[in-house]
Amino acid sequence: MVAITNYYAGNYLRLSVSIRKAQFCSSPPTDKVTIHYRLGLPSIEVPLPSRQEVCSFTVRPLMQTVADFLNHIKQEDGGIDYLAIYDSSNTRISKSTPLETLLKTDFTLMINEKKYSANAAMASDNLANIEEEQGMSRLKTMVHQLYTGLNVDEYEIRREKELQQKLKKLQEDIIPVQSKLTEMTDKAESRSSRLMWGGLAFMSIQFGFLARLTWWEYSWDIIEPVTYFVTYGTAIVFYSYYLITRKDSIEGIHDRHFLIGLHKYAGKNGIDLAKYDQLKNDIVRVEAQINLLKNSRAALSRPEDH
Structure with a gap:
């Protein structure tokens, strides 16, 4: 070293x-x-x-x-x-x-x-001639930089107009789908809620039926094995449901049936949900690009702090 x-x-x-x-x-x-x-x-x-x-x-x-x-x-x-x-x-x-x-x-x-x-x-x-030539060279460089900056600004304005037109077209494409989707969402939500309330009604009816058999029709000694098998069978059904759907909560069951209903109604009305999701993603991306261009021009036009 x-x-x-x-x-x-x-x-x-x-x-x-x-x-x-x-x-x-x-x-x-x-x-x-x-x-x-x-x-x-x-x-x-x-x-x-x-x-x-x-x-x-x-x-x-x-x-x-x-x-x-x-x-x-x-x-x-x-x-x-x-x-x-x-x-x-x-x-x-x-x-x-x-x-x-x-x-x-x-x-x-x-x-x-x-x-x-x-x-x-x-x-x-x-030396004065050299300095004059150097000054002209610096002036040419400044003019070139200014011209480049103006061209960049013009390009950004043109690009923003293109993005605005694209955003308008995407919004026009998604509006009719969105109006129908709102109606289908309400139907799917009602369907899922009915299924959840139907499950509660079934469990209530089952409870009442076993109670009648226990205290009115027969005795507890006779119905006890029946309730055991009913309870164990219900546990088997819900465990099988979890293995198939991987949903272990009431909220998860509700969401799953909501999506099933939504896709069912979308198929009946001829709506492609994958295309709808793509339109939503395109709108978000175009809006982000427009905001980026606006922020870039605002930063360039902001006076520098001295």
Whole structure:
């Protein structure tokens, strides 16, 4: 782990030094200092007397001074004895001057006994052109984003209209079925209730019949085995019903007979309950999609908090 860290640290250090010095050397040397802008940073091409070649230095105007720039030149060419910068009036510029100030006007770089003129004003014009091109590029990007946003909004509006039409069609299809289904539901509920009350009536009649046999017609000693078998037989019937239907409560029995009656009446009236359920699900899904589109547009139109 330490070896990997040292490896990347060494590479990063070498990369930082190369960026700071920005050594791009070529030949032959000229009698001028040329200033270009690369990726928004000024690159100053300086002729080096000892090497007889031109070396490019990428500087950071807001963070570096004239002294930093001159030190970089001396590091590249150890044969330089005298190095200074003069303005257009032949006045020496202080080493503490920020490079941002230096690059706003023309200047002269003196290396040993030779002077090299630098046209910083032309470089500033080039930078202005670059910034203008970048501004136009950003403007085009903003226009494209705006156009895309408008298209998305237009698509959402068109999509919402399509969903509204689809919802209207589904509601028109389900209304006649729903009116008939309401009537059939009432009939199925009445049928299920009659069956439940019929079960209670049967149990009451059974109780009364056994009571009459016990206290009026015969005696308890004779009827007791009969009541045992009747009770056990009733338990067998209900247990068999549970095994078949898996309904172990009165409410479950009621619901089962309600559904049986509903499907029976639906078949008589030619209503497809599966299709009805599909229509209901489609309506719920379309309404959810419409609400989602409305919420999306509302979120986009809401002003951002600053």
